[in-house]
Amino acid sequence: MNTLKGTVAGIALSLGLATAAQAELSGTLKIFSDMSNPAPRAVMEQMAAEFDAMHPDLAVELTVIDREAYKTQIRNFLSANPPDVANWYAANRMRPYVSAGLFEDISDLWNEPEIADALASTKGAMTLDGKQWGVPYTYYQWGVYYREDVYKELGLEEPGDWDTFKANCQKILDSGRKCFTIGTKFLWTAGGWFDYLNMRTNGYDFHMALTNGEISWTDDRVKQTFANWRELIDMGAFIDNHQSYSWQEALPFMVKGEAAAYLMGNFAVAPLREAGLGTDQLDFYQFPAINPDVELAEDAPTDTFHIPSGAQNKEAAREFLRFVVSADNQTKINSGDALGQLPVNSNSSVDDDEMLNQGFAMLSSNSPGGIAQFFDRDAPAEMASVAMEGFQEFMVFPDNLEDILNRLEKARERVY
Amino acid sequence: MAQMRLAPGNGSTPDPTSHRGPQDSWLRRNRQTLAPLLFLAPGVIFFLFYVIFPILQSFNLSFYRWDGLGEPQFIGMENYRELLDDRAFEVSLWNNLKWLLLYLLAIPAGLFIALFLNQTVTGIRLYKSLFFFPFVISQVVVGLVFSWFYDPTFGLLNQVLGWVGLGPLNVLGDPTLVTYGIIAAGLWPQTAYCMILYLTGLNAVDPEQVEAARLDGAKGAKMLWYVIIPQLRPATFVAFVVTIIGALRSFDLISIMTNGGPFGSSRVLSFYMFEKALSEYGFRMGYGAAIAVVLFLIMLCFIAYFLWSMYQDDKGGR
Numbered sequence: 001m002n003t004l005k006g007t008v009a010g011i012a013l014s015l016g017l018a019t020a021a022q023a024e025l026s027g028t029l030k031i032f033s034d035m036s037n038p039a040p041r042a043v044m045e046q047m048a049a050e051f052d053a054m055h056p057d058l059a060v061e062l063t064v065i066d067r068e069a070y071k072t073q074i075r076n077f078l079s080a081n082p083p084d085v086a087n088w089y090a091a092n093r094m095r096p097y098v099s100a101g102l103f104e105d106i107s108d109l110w111n112e113p114e115i116a117d118a119l120a121s122t123k124g125a126m127t128l129d130g131k132q133w134g135v136p137y138t139y140y141q142w143g144v145y146y147r148e149d150v151y152k153e154l155g156l157e158e159p160g161d162w163d164t165f166k167a168n169c170q171k172i173l174d175s176g177r178k179c180f181t182i183g184t185k186f187l188w189t190a191g192g193w194f195d196y197l198n199m200r201t202n203g204y205d206f207h208m209a210l211t212n213g214e215i216s217w218t219d220d221r222v223k224q225t226f227a228n229w230r231e232l233i234d235m236g237a238f239i240d241n242h243q244s245y246s247w248q249e250a251l252p253f254m255v256k257g258e259a260a261a262y263l264m265g266n267f268a269v270a271p272l273r274e275a276g277l278g279t280d281q282l283d284f285y286q287f288p289a290i291n292p293d294v295e296l297a298e299d300a301p302t303d304t305f306h307i308p309s310g311a312q313n314k315e316a317a318r319e320f321l322r323f324v325v326s327a328d329n330q331t332k333i334n335s336g337d338a339l340g341q342l343p344v345n346s347n348s349s350v351d352d353d354e355m356l357n358q359g360f361a362m363l364s365s366n367s368p369g370g371i372a373q374f375f376d377r378d379a380p381a382e383m384a385s386v387a388m389e390g391f392q393e394f395m396v397f398p399d400n401l402e403d404i405l406n407r408l409e410k411a412r413e414r415v416y
Numbered sequence: 417m418a419q420m421r422l423a424p425g426n427g428s429t430p431d432p433t434s435h436r437g438p439q440d441s442w443l444r445r446n447r448q449t450l451a452p453l454l455f456l457a458p459g460v461i462f463f464l465f466y467v468i469f470p471i472l473q474s475f476n477l478s479f480y481r482w483d484g485l486g487e488p489q490f491i492g493m494e495n496y497r498e499l500l501d502d503r504a505f506e507v508s509l510w511n512n513l514k515w516l517l518l519y520l521l522a523i524p525a526g527l528f529i530a531l532f533l534n535q536t537v538t539g540i541r542l543y544k545s546l547f548f549f550p551f552v553i554s555q556v557v558v559g560l561v562f563s564w565f566y567d568p569t570f571g572l573l574n575q576v577l578g579w580v581g582l583g584p585l586n587v588l589g590d591p592t593l594v595t596y597g598i599i600a601a602g603l604w605p606q607t608a609y610c611m612i613l614y615l616t617g618l619n620a621v622d623p624e625q626v627e628a629a630r631l632d633g634a635k636g637a638k639m640l641w642y643v644i645i646p647q648l649r650p651a652t653f654v655a656f657v658v659t660i661i662g663a664l665r666s667f668d669l670i671s672i673m674t675n676g677g678p679f680g681s682s683r684v685l686s687f688y689m690f691e692k693a694l695s696e697y698g699f700r701m702g703y704g705a706a707i708a709v710v711l712f713l714i715m716l717c718f719i720a721y722f723l724w725s726m727y728q729d730d731k732g733g734r
Contacts, residue, residue, distance in 0.1 A: 071696050072696075075699070096483060099485075099486065100483075100485040100486045102485065184678075185674070185677060186675060187677070240568070240586075241569070241586045241589050243589040243679075244567070244568055244586055244678075376697070381696070381698070381699070382698075382700065392677065393678070396679070407503070
């Protein structure tokens, strides 16, 4: 039976009948997914059902695991009980599994013209050691979400440079509000601020070299980034006691108008709208340039699908990845009533949403420097945890900078 | 032995047990020893597999560098050398000490509440239940309640401080206060626990002795110190044990209230071990194991003391 199938597939391939080869998919396709929140879960279930219907001989088995629990479970199941397809994150977050040989090299997929061209913008994020280890399925922009009505009331414009940014902030402070809300209890939000300040001060390449451990944390250029950050801290730009709040707990400050803006990922829009902010109250701008000599670069964390190297049905898994990134599917799963994020395929259309349109335009045409993932995905996990703790401390006690940087430098020497 | 049974009463092989006949197997003869061993076996096996073996494994693992995925790499004492130089570890160690010392406050506090509640008035059961209540609810809930209490913007603590004209205090955001804040939260249920232990202990206090002491003119503090408290010794011992264990296990409150923050100033060893070995940014199994070994050695001091003191009691009892 197997040999027969092999022959048929061989003939089909030799005749170049790609569709015939597709129809050959059989057996089961086991998918482990971390898309456990309601909207992503619906998307994942729908994709699995659709793929199942497309391939009558193939049974798709979907297991959805809680998003946080998944982060530890993946270590077990990749080696003990590997599925055929698994979710994960891009960039250095893949490193442990790539080094341990647990992810399949799928550079062959990336050589196919449909993927190579349409997904070019995220190729870098999926590449480690010159090979590609997965495909993205969604990403979202970061930037400054602000209270449009507050800006209007104070006669402020979206800032295009650092001086306007600070001048705006001063006016907001003078009106008795804080410029930015932030909740650093879980540390990563401070990582977002560092990403932007460092990419704007020293540029994308420097930022990547720093997160890759090639540059010392006590370098003067890093200190310049912190000096810029300190200007905001000394002005009192951030809400007080941010070390006690999670990012969600920091939202009410913006909703109540006590803080005028939030440097965040696009996922903050939904809760802000649900809390009652209308379209004329909420708007978005790109983080302004600080050093005019460096090109603008953005954070756009990408979520991904991978094939574990121990997968049983790699043929079907590859076909599933092709299906996930196809233009139609990308349009569908990233639409406003599904994930509400940005499609990774450049041939897809973006949902007609004020924020998504601005984000899409920003990432596709106004981010010449490059697209970073996020601090805790670009830097190795251990470095990220030590560094983000340092960022939080810096935001509360800016005077400790010297000590913090020495600590980070010590961690860098050990981690890399 | 089979031969012996085949030849019962054979004069050439004097066997003291042979007169009992052929049913007299080895099993039968040794059942006095076997029965207890058999009853102990499940406990011993589980204890070996789930306690002793993992402890040895942790000791072993602490000499390796391992991310939980690849091949472990032997690095000797390197993890311990790093610990000596690790400020986060130092902070955790000091915090553990604070926990150990301050958590003991639960014992006198529990005793006084128990003395206060040890009377017969209408509805005393209700009052006892109310005092016992914090022990019944989950530590997670206690942590949440106290987080709200300490909240810098709307928390009750700051409202009250505001009335007496004291400035707002962000207990959980201040690296010098945070550990004390969490310990205070932990004392709430722990005091209730000690109170219950003392309430049952007070039931066992001999009324005749109290009567005799009263005739001798003892009252108040003297009565408490010389007559009541000595009789509560067993309760005190148990309260001491559970409080020390509680202090060393203080993990859930920290995880809920601060997640170890701000910038790691509220971590204790158990939390730090979890962070290094098992959390999202961790997976340094060897380093985590080294922290666990240190925690184990600290616990060992107390365990040794408890065992010794129980052994002494046992000897005295006989």
